[in-house]
Amino acid sequence: xxxxxxxxxxxxxxxxxxxxxxxxxxxxxxxxxxxxxxxxxxxxxxxxxxxxxxxxxxxxxxxxxxxxxxxxxxxxxxxxxxxxxxxxxxxxxxxxxxxxxxxxxxxxxxxxxxxxxxxxxxxxxxxxxxxxxxxxxxxxxxxxxxxxxxxxxxxxxxxxxxxxxxxxxxxxxxxxxxxxxxxxxxxxxxxxxxxxxxxxxxxxxxxxxxxxxxxxxxxxxxxxxxxxxxxxxxxxxxxxxxxxxxxxxxxxxxxxxxxxxxxxxxx
DNA sequence: AAAGTCCTGCGA
DNA sequence: TCGCAGGACTTT
Numbered sequence: 001x002x003x004x005x006x007x008x009x010x011x012x013x014x015x016x017x018x019x020x021x022x023x024x025x026x027x028x029x030x031x032x033x034x035x036x037x038x039x040x041x042x043x044x045x046x047x048x049x050x051x052x053x054x055x056x057x058x059x060x061x062x063x064x065x066x067x068x069x070x071x072x073x074x075x076x077x078x079x080x081x082x083x084x085x086x087x088x089x090x091x092x093x094x095x096x097x098x099x100x101x102x103x104x105x106x107x108x109x110x111x112x113x114x115x116x117x118x119x120x121x122x123x124x125x126x127x128x129x130x131x132x133x134x135x136x137x138x139x140x141x142x143x144x145x146x147x148x149x150x151x152x153x154x155x156x157x158x159x160x161x162x163x164x165x166x167x168x169x170x171x172x173x174x175x176x177x178x179x180x181x182x183x184x185x186x187x188x189x190x191x192x193x194x195x196x197x198x199x200x201x202x203x204x205x206x207x208x209x210x211x212x213x214x215x216x217x218x219x220x221x222x223x224x225x226x227x228x229x230x231x232x233x234x235x236x237x238x239x240x241x242x243x244x245x246x247x248x249x250x251x252x253x254x255x256x257x258x259x260x261x262x263x264x265x266x267x
Numbered sequence: 268a269a270a271g272t273c274c275t276g277c278g279a
Numbered sequence: 280t281c282g283c284a285g286g287a288c289t290t291t
Contacts, residue, residue, distance in 0.1 A: 078271095112271055168270065
């Protein structure tokens with residue numbers, strides 16, 4: 001679910017609830033996430049104030065008043081919601097209680113999320129974020145020259161190259177740029193790289209404007225779902241007519257990830 | 268079958 | 280050495 005627009009939507013909806021607030025108590029109900037929640041997690045947060053919340057790629061970074069950084073990755077099914085979960089809400093692994101009574105809970109059925117505190121700025125080995133540093137045509141063109149043998153979709157999803165795109169938006173951006181997911185990056189023409197960089201920004205901005213997007217599990221910090229899933233042009237549309245030319249959308253799985261494309265519009 | 272990442276092993 | 284495929288994690 002959560003790719004860049006969803007994580008950014010969570011950040012924006014979360015910020016007004018937590019900025020400037022002091023954490024009173026942290027309850028870890030289940031440490032078993034992608035990596036175990038450290039034993040020290042609760043004590044590292046308790047008593048500290050959240051001074052801001054940033055995002056880099058799919059990571060949320062909450063800055064603490066002692067220079068520490070509370071790092072959250074939502075994995076596939078993570079939710080970060082304010083308020084109190086209804087009794088019986090499953091998979092609430094972590095609860096954060098703020099002074100003044102505000103509560104934040106982390107829910108993650110698939111437990112692929114990550115939650116830890118770093119002493120300072122974490123080393124994330126991420127490429128530029130399209131909505132933070134920006135990814136322009138020249139940068140993407142240079143990337144396609146440097147990583148020419150990689151398939152373009154793999155390149156787009158490689159967080160070390162560009163931070164924030166996942167399977168859905170990589171498919172959507174490639175459709176808009178009329179480029180097939182399986183093309184070798186090195187075979188892109190300069191104009192194609194330029195066009196691709198432009199549509200990456202457009203796609204993410206549109207999804208963001210729709211309140212994030214994505215699939216069933218997704219909710220923002222206020223528990224609202226996104227609106228972009230109704231706007232997918234190729235993702236999860238195997239066999240359905242292309243929105244441009246009506247050719248049935250093709251589906252193919254590589255490395256366990258589904259690619260969707262229009263064989264007529266995309267080259 | 269799945270939105271995310273990480274690891275191993277194979278072949279070019 | 281690089282890129283990819285496949286499997287691993289987990290629950291619905």
